[in-house]
Structure formats: C-alpha cells, structure tokens
Amino acid sequence: MNRELIVHGAEWTEKLLFVYPNEYIYWSIQIVMYPYMTGLVAGAFVLSSLYHVFGQKDLKEMARFSLVFSLALLPVAMLPLLMHLQQPLQGINVMFTPHFTSAIAAFGIVFSTYAAIVLTEIWFVYREYFVQQTIALQGIEGWANRLKRVLYHILTLGAYSTDPAALAKDRKAIRIMAAIGIPVAGFLHGYAGFIFGSVKANALWMSPLMPVIFIMSAVVSGIALCMLTYIIIMEWKKLKATLAKGRGDESVTVIRGAEMEVISKTARYLMMFLVAAISLEILDLIFRGYTAMKSWDILRSVMFDADFAKIFVLQYGLGNALPFIMLLLPGLTIRRTAAALLLVLFGVFMMRWNVVIGGQAFSLSFEGFMHYHLPIIPHDMETFKEGLFGALTVAATPFILFWGLNKILPTLTLEDR
Amino acid sequence: MSCSRRKLLKSAMTVTLAASLPASAFRFLSPAECRAATGTEGTRWGFLIDTNKCVGCGFCVKACKKENEIPYDAPVTRTWVERYVITRDGKTHIDSPLGGRDGFTDQKIRGEELVKPEDIAKTFFVPKLCNQCENPPCVQVCPVGATFQTGDGVTLVDRDWCIGCGYCIMACPYGVRFFHPVHRVADKCNFCYHRISQGRQTACVDACPFGARRIGNLLDQNDPLTRIIMTEPIAVLKDEYGTKPQAFYLGLDRNVR
C-alpha cells in the first residue's frame, strides 16, 4: 500500500455502525503498557517505603529488593511512551517546553523528580557497600576488577566515611527520602490516572475517581510483582544450592528458599490495597449506572455485551476475586501464592486494557463501535512498536535491567550485610 | 485674468494628481480584505452551516483535501459530511462514506443497509469541521505547546513541534483531529488559515454550490454571518462539554451526533 495512505490506527481498528471518519484506536497496546509499567514502579517503591518509613519490620527482606526493582522499572515506564509517539525524536520537547495544563507535561517533571528520589535513596542505602567494595577491590588484578573498582569509586561520590555517625546520617536520609518518595510515587501514578480521568470527551475515562483507582491498582501490581520476583529468585537460589550440595560442594551450608513469613505478611498488604482498588472501581460503575447520563447506553452496551468477558470474567473474576480467595484460604503455600500473584498481575493488566482500549471501543458519536485487533506478526515498524512484540519488549526490559543492576547493587545476597 | 490662471493651474494640478493615483486606490475593499490588510485585531473567525441547504454533494470535502494536502485516498479528512436518515420508528441511520468526499449516490446506508423510502420520516446532510472552540480542550491537553489558538480564534498545529502523542485527538469531543499520514503529526481543519488571512473564503465555502457553508468575523456586527447568528435560531454541536464551539448550525436536528 502507498505509504502516504497509511493512517495511524487504521491497521488495527475495525469500525462498526456509525463512527466519525477520523476516529481510530489511536491509543493502543503501548498506552496499556504505559500505566501498567508506571504502576509497577510506583507500587514497588511504596512497598519498600513501608519498611523504611513506617518501620514495618516484616517487610525488611523485601525493602531493599523492591527499591532496586523500582529503579529497574523506572526507564521502562518511559519506554512505551517513546514507542507510541509518532515523533519520538521530538519527545524531549516535553522537557523543553512543558505545557503544564496538560497532564502529560507533568510527566517530565514528576518522573524526573521521582527518578532523583529513587537514585538518592539507593545511594544512601548502598553507600557503605560502595566504600567496602572500593577498599576490597584495591590491588586485585584483572581489568574487570579494576573497572569495577573505578565504578564503585565514582559511585561513592567521594564520601568514604563509614564511621557510625556517618552511617546513622545515611539511615536518617533514607527515611526522609522514602517519606518524600511515597507522595511522589502516588503523584506519579495518580497523574497517569489523571491523563485518562480528565479527558472530558471520553465518556468511560472521565471520572474523578480515576487517579485514585489507578494509584490503588498500581500498588497492588507493584507489590505482586516484587513478591513474585522475590519468590522466583529465592527458589532459584535454593535449587542451585541443593544441586551444588548434591554434587558434594562442601561450602554450601544454608539451603533456604523464599520465606513463608515474608510472603504471607506482604500478601496481607497486597490484599488491603486490592480491596480498596476493587471497591473504588465498583463504586465508579454503580454511579455510572445510577446516574445514567447520556453516555450510559453506549457504555452499558460495551461493558455488558462486547467487553463482558474481558471486564467481568478476566479482570474482576480471574484477576481479582480468584487470587483474593486463593490468598485468603488457610494453609498458604509458596506455589499457591505464586499462582495468585500471577493472576493479580494479569488482573491489573486487564484493568489497564479495559480502560485504555475499552474507552475507545465506542465512537464519540455514541452511534457506533470500534474493535481493536492487536497486531501479532509485525510487518513494519508500526506494527512491531504497537503490537504484541513491542509490548513483550517493554515487559521483558525491567528483568534484564534488574539482572544487570544486581551485578552492581546486590539485593538478595545475605552475606553482603 | 490672474484669477482664471490660478483656477486653471489648480484644476490642472487636480487632474495630474488624480491621474497619478493607481486605479486600485478606487477599488472597494471587501470587509475580509480590509481585515487581511489590518491584521488580526478585532477578528474572531466563526463558521455557519445551514443544514437546510446541504444536498450532500461532497464538493467541500474534495476541495478541502486538495487545498490542504490531505492524501486524497487516505481515510481521514479535515471536513466531512454526514447523512442522517430518520425512519418512522424513530431510529437514526447515519453514514459518511469516505467522509462524503464523493457525495452520496447510494441509497444504502454504509453500503449495506437499505432503508425503504416509505419508512423515511426525514433526511438531512450535516457538514462537520473543526469548531475552533473558544475553550479548545485539544489545546489544553497538548503537553508541548504544539497546538494553540491564534489571536483571531483559529486553533493551529505546529508540525515542527508536535511529538505525536495523540492526546489532542483523544481530547476533542468532535473527532475532528487525526494523524496526518505523511507528516505523522496531529492535523485538523484550520479554517484554511492561509486563505482567510488573505481575504479569501475557505476552500469548502468557495466549493459549496448551495451556500450551506459560510465563514465570517463574529466581532464585526455588519458581517452577514454575525447578523444571522445574532438574529436567527442557531445551535452548536455538543454544547455540554463547555468547549464553546464557534461553528454554528442553522436547522440542526436533535438527532445530530
């Protein structure tokens, strides 16, 4: 097809009945990924702050882990936006000429502030480790070690003192950064909700509850992802240690996997936020039905006909109710928790999907519908970026980054501290 | 004698002066041309659509696409015409094939649904274009200041600054915005800003053989368009969004979306 006839959105939009000529599903899979990833960042940070600020001792194990994980997620929250932009090279304009009446313009500022806070907190958490490494690596041969030492040297920012007074100051700074971080993390994701909630043209999106719903589900997904990654890593270490012992490795003395204690306590926080998220969503739905504004007819037909399975079966049923019951039933095991966490993550993803894609499932004319067909096999850059593989790229990146970060900032090797 | 000589000199002078003036100095300027010459001060462009006159020929859509370099066969358009067929059972049948670019020559709605002539209660064609809102939500949500309102009330898109996020497209309740297939930035009707700034009419107004479309200055009490808006019953689209649209409709039916 002639390149100049390719209209953005036409590829994956199917129109039914009367839809305005220029209407397409312009915000597709990457805009589903965007609040999803931002939510994971915010959630992971809130989880770590629960320990640092409120002294929730039961979360100590998770705190350092989820803090570094939120750093790994940070650049990924930006990635889907860049992949979605029609002019990604101009994207920096958001930083240069922010138009603050736009919810997206806040992105540059809030996101950078948040990144600065996370980095600062991590610096305080790991400063002692940086200094130790710089000393430990001194005089060790090999270019890799020398390089590593230079890196740690730079990371100390020239602050070498590890006397108790300095370390006490570090701990105080961590608490302060974590405390500032909570509202900023909330704001970061709340504004993601505001991006949608403030679009008055869209009958499904426009709701003052949207930012709050987004924050709640963000925390849910963030906690779920941190727990799941923790379980996977600890079980993997356990497997490795068991195998090594089986081979007769004398150095292996401790075999321990994920601790049920940590898991069950974190799960309790997860359920609290899950209840809040669901209550708000149901409240929103009831209000729409009860007030039955002009748009209710078309919203109802989208929710209860076209998207019924996606909303009520996949999102609320499979993604919320089922894992809730699984976590609540007595005799919780690691395996059951892992399955429930996967379902929770899926449920939050479906919530994002149903908001972003569902909000474009009907025409602004209220006289027609649009169906979204996710491009699976890409045949050009556009269908890659805004297709299944683009989304998978976004989803995989934080794990790769986390793996890389762990080389510098070990999160789970207990011997280190 | 001296007196008559002076008289002669005087009249000779007048004739020479008059002859030296270019013929154009005596041409009457249209109000639009005056405005074009004096800048945008005191101008607020508005549009008037008479749905009682439109026959759905689609010449406006054709002219718009060619004038504004919107790829002719791409399924997006800055202006379009909708056909409404209201049947006796109260149902509304709407379509806009290719945005009405080739007119309406088929009785079938969307090429598939045939409404029996005896069932038809009323029919009308509704041209649509950007409403150049007084409170444009599309401008409010632009994160980088790439779309804005000019002093004379027209919302423009800066193609060099747009990042292509699509937020403005989402924010418009009228669905007038789209991504330009070639420039890959947001695009929309701008009342042919290049034409109205020169004192011309928009391409769609010029192309309409039936006078269903008009453009004028809402701040000029003597503009025929302003007089109609002040004196006749008019309506706007989707008033409830608080956007204060400046495209006005005569004979707008309640079924129009």
Added chain:
Amino acid sequence: MKNHLLRPLWCILAAIALILIARHFMVPDDFGVHGKGFTYGFHRLSNVKEWQDFKVKYRGREYCRECHEEKVEKSNSSRHRAIQCENCHGPAVDHPDDPETLAIDTGRGLCLRCHAALPYPDNPRSQIISIDNAEHNPDTDCSECHDPHNPDREEG
C-alpha cells in the same frame, strides 16, 4: 565528611543545569506565551506565519476568467452558475505554468454528486433534477449529451 548528605543534591542540580542549557539552544526564541495566555497561547509564534504562507490551490472563478472569459460567462448565465470552475476542473494552483493543463474529469461520478436520485422528498436534494444511475444510460459519460457549462440545452 560532614556534608556528604548533600552530594546527591549537587548531582541533581548539575542535571537540571544541563537540561536548561540544552533548552536554551534547542527552543526557538519566539516560543512563549502569546495572546491567549498560557492555556491556549503557549506556542512558537512563527508558526502562525508559516500557516499563513501555506500554498493556495483553489484560485476561484475570477482567476479562471482572466483567460477563459467566454467559458466563465457561459457557465455564469446557466443553471450551473453556483458551481465553481475548479469543482470540476480541479484546483488551478499555478495553471497555466504549473500545471500546464488541468485534467478534466468527465466521469459520471462528478454529476452524480448532485444528480443521483435519492428518495428524500423533504431534502433540498429533491429539488435537483435527478436520475437513477443504473437506469439512465449507465455506460455513457454525461457530457456526451449534456453540456456542463449550459445544462439546460441538450447537445446532440
């Protein structure tokens, strides 16, 4: 080592300074708040001029008259007087320089825009003489029999 707590802050301030310096070089000088305030008037001022300088393609009947006076007069005194020359002949742009000739569309589609019969008695469309496209000489161009510049007279 007293003030090691502030070290991250210096890094952050350096990053902000870097962005501000980049901004200084990347953002045009005329970018700012113009006229309508920050909400609606935050933009690059020269863009207004850029749009005003956009190329005009439809030049209007008077432009055609400069060379084709006879045709314009003929059309003007017919029932097709309301139809602009360029509606059928296409935009003049810089004709006769560029394009040298305008492609004349003689297809039926052009006429059918107004003259295809639709059963809409309440619509102004019904006041236009119309044909059933499938019945009325379907394989012939309209201009074979009708002169578009003077539709009242039938041509042989």
